Amino acid sequence: MSDDYVRVFDTTLRDGEQSPGINLNAQEKLQIAYQLAALGVDVIEAGFPAASPGDAEAVRLIAQSVKGPAIAGLSRTRQEDIKTAFESVKHSDRPRIHVFIATSDIHMQYKLKMTKDQVLGEIRSAVTYARSLVPDVEFSAEDGSRSDPKFLAQAFRLAADCGATTLNLPDTVGYAIPEEFSGFFANVMKEVGTNGLVWSVHCHDDLGLAVANTLAAVKAGARQVECTINGIGERAGNASLEEIVMALKTRREHFGVDTHINTIHLYPTSRLVARLTGFVVPPNKAIVGDNAFSHEAGIHQHGVLCDKRTYEIMRPQDVGAPESKLVLGKHSGRHAFGERIKSLGYHLTEEELAKAFVLFKDLCDKKGIVSDGDIEALIVDEILGNATKKSFELRDFMISIGAGGRGSATVVLTDGEKTNSDAATGNGPVDAAYKAIQRIIGIEPELVSYKISAVSERSDAVGEAVVVIKFKEILAQGRGASTDVIEASIKAYINAINRLVQIAEARGINLFPQCVPA
Ligand SMILES: CC(=O)SCCNC(=O)CCNC(=O)[C@H](O)C(C)(C)COP(=O)(O)OP(=O)(O)OC[C@H]1O[C@@H](n2cnc3c(N)ncnc32)[C@H](O)[C@@H]1OP(=O)(O)O
Numbered sequence: 087m088s089d090d091y092v093r094v095f096d097t098t099l100r101d102g103e104q105s106p107g108i109n110l111n112a113q114e115k116l117q118i119a120y121q122l123a124a125l126g127v128d129v130i131e132a133g134f135p136a137a138s139p140g141d142a143e144a145v146r147l148i149a150q151s152v153k154g155p156a157i158a159g160l161s162r163t164r165q166e167d168i169k170t171a172f173e174s175v176k177h178s179d180r181p182r183i184h185v186f187i188a189t190s191d192i193h194m195q196y197k198l199k200m201t202k203d204q205v206l207g208e209i210r211s212a213v214t215y216a217r218s219l220v221p222d223v224e225f226s227a228e229d230g231s232r233s234d235p236k237f238l239a240q241a242f243r244l245a246a247d248c249g250a251t252t253l254n255l256p257d258t259v260g261y262a263i264p265e266e267f268s269g270f271f272a273n274v275m276k277e278v279g280t281n282g283l284v285w286s287v288h289c290h291d292d293l294g295l296a297v298a299n300t301l302a303a304v305k306a307g308a309r310q311v312e313c314t315i316n317g318i319g320e321r322a323g324n325a326s327l328e329e330i331v332m333a334l335k336t337r338r339e340h341f342g343v344d345t346h347i348n349t350i351h352l353y354p355t356s357r358l359v360a361r362l363t364g365f366v367v368p369p370n371k372a373i374v375g376d377n378a379f380s381h382e383a384g385i386h387q388h389g390v391l392c393d394k395r396t397y398e399i400m401r402p403q404d405v406g407a408p409e410s411k412l413v414l415g416k417h418s419g420r421h422a423f424g425e426r427i428k429s430l431g432y433h434l435t436e437e438e439l440a441k442a443f444v445l446f447k448d449l450c451d452k453k454g455i456v457s458d459g460d461i462e463a464l465i466v467d468e469i470l471g472n473a474t475k476k477s478f479e480l481r482d483f484m485i486s487i488g489a490g491g492r493g494s495a496t497v498v499l500t501d502g503e504k505t506n507s508d509a510a511t512g513n514g515p516v517d518a519a520y521k522a523i524q525r526i527i528g529i530e531p532e533l534v535s536y537k538i539s540a541v542s543e544r545s546d547a548v549g550e551a552v553v554v555i556k557f558k559e560i561l562a563q564g565r566g567a568s569t570d571v572i573e574a575s576i577k578a579y580i581n582a583i584n585r586l587v588q589i590a591e592a593r594g595i596n597l598f599p600q601c602v603p604a
């Protein structure tokens with residue numbers, strides 16, 4: 087395997103966790119670390135062990151359990167920090183100690199209160215000590231992009247002479263701009279040399295340029311990129327891993343270098359990190375946002391229907407994201423609308439389609455996003471005009487729950503002409519009620535999905551149930567609300583059945599071949 091590839095150093099669990107508002111416990115960090123290993127990152131920076139006993143323990147747990155990537159712990163140049171980092175990472179098959187100190191004038195003078203010589207002294211003793219403990223030592227020159235390039239090169243040369251194997255040039259405060267940064271990076275690299283060293287880059291997003299600067303450094307010769315899932319991190323965040331990886335892959339001809347990332351894990355990893363950190367992925371986020379593969383504009387939708395490559399530079403399946411979607415809204419055109427109607431099983435004449443399209447646009451002005459259920463209702467009620475008058479209504483129900491959660495239900499329904507009741511047992515009260523309803527109406531639709539949620543937060547909250555049922559290849563959705571969740575569930579089921587009957591009738595499908603009871 088070629089040695090010329092871009093190593094992905096993931097720092098979601100260290101710099102990512104420095105995001106104000108994120109605090110992961112050891113088990114959550116471990117779960118993310120396993121996922122990062124499946125993704126194929128080369129290095130996991132699992133934490134800053136000297137920060138707290140909890141972080142030291144999390145790094146130890148990850149080092150002990152997660153195989154594949156190197157496990158790094160961050161450390162100041164202080165001996166006690168390095169020792170603590172070593173005690174945590176030593177449990178890994180591939181331990182790395184990552185030592186840093188600032189090299190910019192402003193940091194040295196005002197923060198560290200050290201002279202250049204003192205900083206060089208810190209680098210010498212820290213890197214030498216770290217290297218006496220592990221063979222894999224990374225040195226970072228914090229605020230490198232704002233450092234005097236001559237001094238920066240001197241600091242890096244010293245770190246390499248003392249045994250550092252990776253030299254990392256961070257744009258700590260997100261100040262760099264790509265063109266300037268690639269020149270800066272290339273010059274420092276040239277001054278120090280590349281012999282046996284991996285050059286690394288670490289960018290922050292204060293000006294929204296973290297990924298651009300990272301890619302500029304790769305172009306200049308960086309072969310390790312430090313980044314986080316979803317771009318989380320201190321202040322405006324770090325360079326986003328998924329964006330860097332997909333830029334390198336999609337524009338391979340430009341960069342000429344690969345990563346070892348298994349990109350189909352990008353989307354699941356992003357969702358796991360979002361769930362555990364509570365940092366929701368914005369819908370328009372590149373690569374992993376909900377809208378990254380959605381198209382709303384008619385002209386785009388038409389293009390995508392002709393050939394996805396007209397508006398998609400990546401395939402959603404390559405990043406593990408759901409299939410691309412055409413979202414119908416007021417910007418959609420006839421092509422996408424007509425396609426959706428066909429996929430719902432309707433074959434309209436040109437005239438019917440034109441009429442439906444006008445009604446659809448009106449509906450969009452009122453509703454924003456129009457669901458498939460809305461379109462079905464529009465076709466059945468307004469275009470085909472043969473909607474059934476039959477609809478079932480709940481009159482009454484009784485529930486009892488036995489040992490082990492078994493339930494029995496009696497349900498009373500009317501169809502406007504007759505009233506019928508029946509009883510059934512089931513796996514819980516809702517299942518029993520649905521079975522009783524099936525006995526009354528004489529068909530057994532498959533329950534495709536069932537969701538219940540509270541509409542407000544008080545204990546007397548209204549519960550809303552949403553069910554999707556399927557019968558004879560027709561999908562129908564129903565909703566029901568009540569302060570009693572069982573009643574909400576029953577109402578949703580009946581609502582779905584009424585919708586099913588309407589659609590079937592509009593399509594000329596007989597749902598009740600024997601006879602319709604009730
Ligand atoms: C750019 C980055 O992201 S760097 C990583 C930043 N991450 C973190 O800071 C998270 C973890 N940090 C912590 O938990 C704490 O800051 C600790 C445990 C490391 C230190 O806590 P404290 O001892 O209370 O010090 P405090 O954080 O207030 O100040 C930092 C001290 O470290 C010194 N320092 C800062 N960077 C370095 C360094 N790389 N090497 C050596 N000393 C350093 C500062 O000069 C200051 O020294 P002083 O206490 O003698 O004035």
Ligand SMILES: CC(C)C(=O)C(=O)O
Nearest residue numbers: 186226228256258288
């Ligand atoms: C420790 C270093 C790599 C860092 O996080 C930064 O400079 O932003």
